[in-house]
Amino acid sequence: MTLRRLLPLLLLTAAPAFAHDGAACSTSPSSAVVSAREGLAKNPQSLDALFRLADALVESTCYDAAVHELEDGEEIHPRSPELQAKLRTTRSLVSEESYFAGLEQAEVAARVSRNLLRCSKLGDLNACDEALKLKPNDVDILTAKGDAQLAAGKPADAEQTYSRARQFAPDNAKVAAQLLTAQAQRSAALSTCQKGADDAALAACQAALLRGADDEFTVNTRLAQLYQQRNQPALALTAYIAANTLKRGDRNVALGIVALTESGAHRDAVAWAARGSALLTLKRGTEARAALKQALALAPAMPDLRSEIARAEAIARTETKTPPPDRGAESPTRVAETAAPPAKKYSNEAAASRSY
Amino acid sequence: MASDPLHRLRTLAALIAPVLLSACVSRPPTIAHVHLGHALTGVHVTPGRQGYLLVAEKQAEDVYALAQKAATGTDLAQLKADVAKAVNATNSTTEFGLKHSLVMASNHISFAATSPDASKNVQDAAPIFAHDTVRVLERCELIGLLGKDVEASSSVKEAQLLAGEIENLARANLEGEDADHDGVVGKTPVEFGMKQLRAELDGIIARENPPYRTVDQWYLFNLVKLPNGVWVFDKLGRGGNIDGYK
Numbered sequence: 001m002t003l004r005r006l007l008p009l010l011l012l013t014a015a016p017a018f019a020h021d022g023a024a025c026s027t028s029p030s031s032a033v034v035s036a037r038e039g040l041a042k043n044p045q046s047l048d049a050l051f052r053l054a055d056a057l058v059e060s061t062c063y064d065a066a067v068h069e070l071e072d073g074e075e076i077h078p079r080s081p082e083l084q085a086k087l088r089t090t091r092s093l094v095s096e097e098s099y100f101a102g103l104e105q106a107e108v109a110a111r112v113s114r115n116l117l118r119c120s121k122l123g124d125l126n127a128c129d130e131a132l133k134l135k136p137n138d139v140d141i142l143t144a145k146g147d148a149q150l151a152a153g154k155p156a157d158a159e160q161t162y163s164r165a166r167q168f169a170p171d172n173a174k175v176a177a178q179l180l181t182a183q184a185q186r187s188a189a190l191s192t193c194q195k196g197a198d199d200a201a202l203a204a205c206q207a208a209l210l211r212g213a214d215d216e217f218t219v220n221t222r223l224a225q226l227y228q229q230r231n232q233p234a235l236a237l238t239a240y241i242a243a244n245t246l247k248r249g250d251r252n253v254a255l256g257i258v259a260l261t262e263s264g265a266h267r268d269a270v271a272w273a274a275r276g277s278a279l280l281t282l283k284r285g286t287e288a289r290a291a292l293k294q295a296l297a298l299a300p301a302m303p304d305l306r307s308e309i310a311r312a313e314a315i316a317r318t319e320t321k322t323p324p325p326d327r328g329a330e331s332p333t334r335v336a337e338t339a340a341p342p343a344k345k346y347s348n349e350a351a352a353s354r355s356y
Numbered sequence: 357m358a359s360d361p362l363h364r365l366r367t368l369a370a371l372i373a374p375v376l377l378s379a380c381v382s383r384p385p386t387i388a389h390v391h392l393g394h395a396l397t398g399v400h401v402t403p404g405r406q407g408y409l410l411v412a413e414k415q416a417e418d419v420y421a422l423a424q425k426a427a428t429g430t431d432l433a434q435l436k437a438d439v440a441k442a443v444n445a446t447n448s449t450t451e452f453g454l455k456h457s458l459v460m461a462s463n464h465i466s467f468a469a470t471s472p473d474a475s476k477n478v479q480d481a482a483p484i485f486a487h488d489t490v491r492v493l494e495r496c497e498l499i500g501l502l503g504k505d506v507e508a509s510s511s512v513k514e515a516q517l518l519a520g521e522i523e524n525l526a527r528a529n530l531e532g533e534d535a536d537h538d539g540v541v542g543k544t545p546v547e548f549g550m551k552q553l554r555a556e557l558d559g560i561i562a563r564e565n566p567p568y569r570t571v572d573q574w575y576l577f578n579l580v581k582l583p584n585g586v587w588v589f590d591k592l593g594r595g596g597n598i599d600g601y602k
Contacts (some may be wrong), residue, residue, distance in 0.1 A: 085472055088479065092470045095483030102490040110497035118505070121517055 025062035032056040040069075047077055051086060063093040108134060112141075120144035123151045139169040146178055153203070155185035156210035190215065193222055202226045217246040224256055233260050241274045254281035261291075269299035276308060285315025385571045387587045388478055390579045391468035392561065393571030395461040400577045402452055408461035409557060415454040416530045416550045419445045419499070423523035432512045439519055442526065443503035446496050454529065455496035458553070462486045465557070471587060481560045488545040488556060495525045 029037070036053035043049050050073045057066035070087045077083045112134050118127035119141065128145035135141055142165035149158035162179035169175055185207075192204035205223045210216060224239035237260040243253050257278035261271050276292035279285075289312035296305045385393070396407045403411065422442035429435035449456045462485060468474055469482035502518050502525075509515040527533075532542025532549035542552040561568045578590040 081472070088470050088472075088474070091479075092466060092483075095486065096466070099483065099486045099490075102487055103493060106490050106494035107497055110494050110501060113494075113498050114501040114505070117502070117518075117521055121521075122514060 025060060025065065029062075030056065030060045033060055033062070045076060047073070047080060047083065050077075050083075054086060054090060058090060058093060061097075063090060063097055066090045067094055112138075116141055116144060119148055123148040125149065125152065137168050139165050139172060139175065142168070143172075143175055143178065146175075146182065150178070150182055150185065153207055155182045155189055156208050156213075158182040159186055159210060186210065190219070193219060197226065197229065202230070217243050217250075220246065221250070221253055224253075228256065228260070233263070236260055237271065237274075241270060244274055244277060248277060249281050251281060254278035258282065267294070269295045269302060272298065273302060273305060273308075276305075276312065280308060280312055280315070283315055285312045285317070285319055288312035289316055384589065385569070385575055386471070386473040387579070388468040388471040388474040389564075389568055390571050390575050390587075391464045391471060392478070392568065393576050394464040394467075394579075395557065396561070397571055398573060398576050399464075402457070405573075405577075408452075408457045408464060409554065411452050412454050412457035412461060413550050413554065415445050415452070415457060416526070418442075419454060420523070420526040420530050423499075423519065423526040426506075426519040427516065427523040429516070429519065430512065432509075432515055435512070435515050435519060436506055436509075439503050439506045439515075439522060442522060443500055446499045446503075446526075453496075454550075455493055458489055458492060458550075461557075462489050465560075475564055477563045477565070478560065481563075485553070485556055485560065488548055489553060491546050491548050492529050492550065492553065495529050499525050499529075 033053070033056040036049070036056040040046070040049040040053050050069065054066045054070050057063070057069065067087065067090050070083060070090055073083055074087070112131050115124075115127040115131035115134075118124040119131055125145065125148050128141065128148055131141045132138070132145065142161055146158045146161040146165065149155075149161060159179065159182040162175055162182055165172070165175045166179060189204040189208035192201055193208050195201070196204070202223070205219055205226060208215075209219045209223065213219075220239045220243035224236045224243060227233075227236035227239060237257065240253055240256045240260065243250070244257060247253075255278075257274050261267065261275040261278075267275075272291050272295035276288045276290075276295060279288035279291060289309055292305055292309045292312055295302060296309065299305075394407060395409050397410075398405045398407050402408065406414075419442045422438050422445065426435050426438035426442060429438060444451065445453055447453045447455050452460075465478070465482045465485050469479045499522050502522050506515050506518045506522075509518065528547075529549050530551065532552045533547050534541045534543075535547045536543075542548055548556075575589060579587060580590045581587050
């Protein structure tokens with residue numbers, strides 16, 4: 001139940017029920033206001049005409065304007081008890097409007113407080129995000145979210161959150177200290193990510209992955225290798241594609257993408273484009289051209305495809321007439337008709353550890 | 357004939373009549389003061405026919421006691437039951453919880469301010485009082501939200517933590533808080549609890565001229581609003597018709 005529903009009693013004697021529907025006073029007057037104003041202009045001495053205008057303004061939730069009109073009327077009707085009563089009621093609507101605004105703010109504040117509490121004391125990241133929806137630049141909430149991310153073993157995410165908090169509070173000592181803590185924890189995670197090959201290393205890579213960081217390519221590549229070693233091709237391909245997007249021309253990444261897309265299981269436009277780009281890196285122009293054309297057919301608006309196709313054609317012209325061993329991408333078969341071969345051991349796995 | 361007993365009795369009656377009349381017949385309170393009396397003294401719809409602010413104060417005490425008990429609970433089911441009672445005493449409409457009672461008290465002070473016989477003091481103070489209730493109402497909202505979290509919780513530790521927060525909010529609703537950590541509780545409206553709101557209303561009453569006097573129950577329970585919006589006392593004593601408030 002909203003607080004507003006608890007307050008029907010503030011509907012005072014002359015206040016219409018719709019006075020509290022939350023609608024703001026419109027800048028363009030209603031026809032009732034226009035008509036009432038014309039009536040008052042014709043007969044400025046008429047108290048009834050003045051009241052009709054005040055009522056019309058109140059109905060349009062223009063309480064301030066109604067008070068102004070009635071106060072103007074006091075000059076003409078200085079001793080009218082009816083006018084004084086009307087003024088009292090209308091003034092109360094003005095203060096009531098402010099009161100309702102305060103209550104609505106209180107409801108929002110209570111929700112923010114609840115989410116902030118859950119975020120800071122229970123490490124509830126969903127609550128952090130809910131609180132930030134309402135107050136996206138609130139340093140306390142950002143700091144609490146960073147703390148929750150640190151507690152959840154997500155130092156990269158925490159670093160990003162604290163960095164955002166620092167934008168709004170550059171002199172906040174707690175934010176600065178927590179940012180250093182997050183950076184130190186991410187650095188430790190990076191070390192584990194690069195050295196190990198077990199589940200702890202995979203978790204460390206996930207924890208250390210930071211969008212926009214200098215090492216984002218390296219971490220994505222390492223993640224891809226670790227996923228590949230665990231026979232998780234979809235995740236591995238996603239990580240390789242992310243790495244390839246960050247830095248074109250890496251041979252190990254290219255080998256990984258080509259190996260993972262040979263099965264035909266992941267041949268959407270993005271996968272075709274990545275395969276084409278990877279084949280370009282490997283100087284396999286004919287195959288690259290075919291893959292890129294598939295991507296173009298599926299997603300004509302995808303950027304850079306046409307220039308890459310041109311590059312592939314240039315390389316293809318220099319290739320020998322001997323067809324390469326991989327014919328998958330050269331096949332004219334439509335994407336949907338491509339049969340997925342059985343899972344296989346990937347030819348690039350041996351190269352995984354050499355990415356570093 | 358001066359010794360005529362009947363004449364002496366008449367003379368005596370003529371002498372004491374004004375005294376008796378002045379003692380037995382007092383002027384009725386202003387409509388504004390009756391509305392204030394509904395907030396302060398009594399209204400026939402509340403438990404014990406107490407004034408809305410009195411009910412709100414009692415509920416605030418009950419909520420705090422229940423929240424204290426819940427916060428020290430170790431049995432999840434019992435803890436949840438205590439928190440549910442605290443939430444009910446905070447937000448129930450039918451049982452005049454703290455929030456509802458406080459809103460009603462504020463409303464009746466607003467009624468007082470819009471009465472034809474309202475003093476400037478009441479007219480000026482009513483919107484300020486209404487505004488100053490908002491922080492308590494916000495805490496009530498938060499108690500309700502945290503109460504739902506406790507109800508959904510499967511962890512004693514989490515439920516205890518949330519109950520502890522509800523206890524803090526309940527204490528602040530009762531006594532006020534020191535949100536800005538300046539060492540003074542209830543210094544500004546954002547720190548107000550029932551204690552400060554009571555003091556504010558007492559201040560409004562103290563400034564009244566003519567002075568506010570405790571309103572007799574008959575007036576409190578027989579104020580009615582006519583169809584034309586005018587408040588009058590129901591001299592026929594049909595009893596407790598407060599349709600005007602509905």
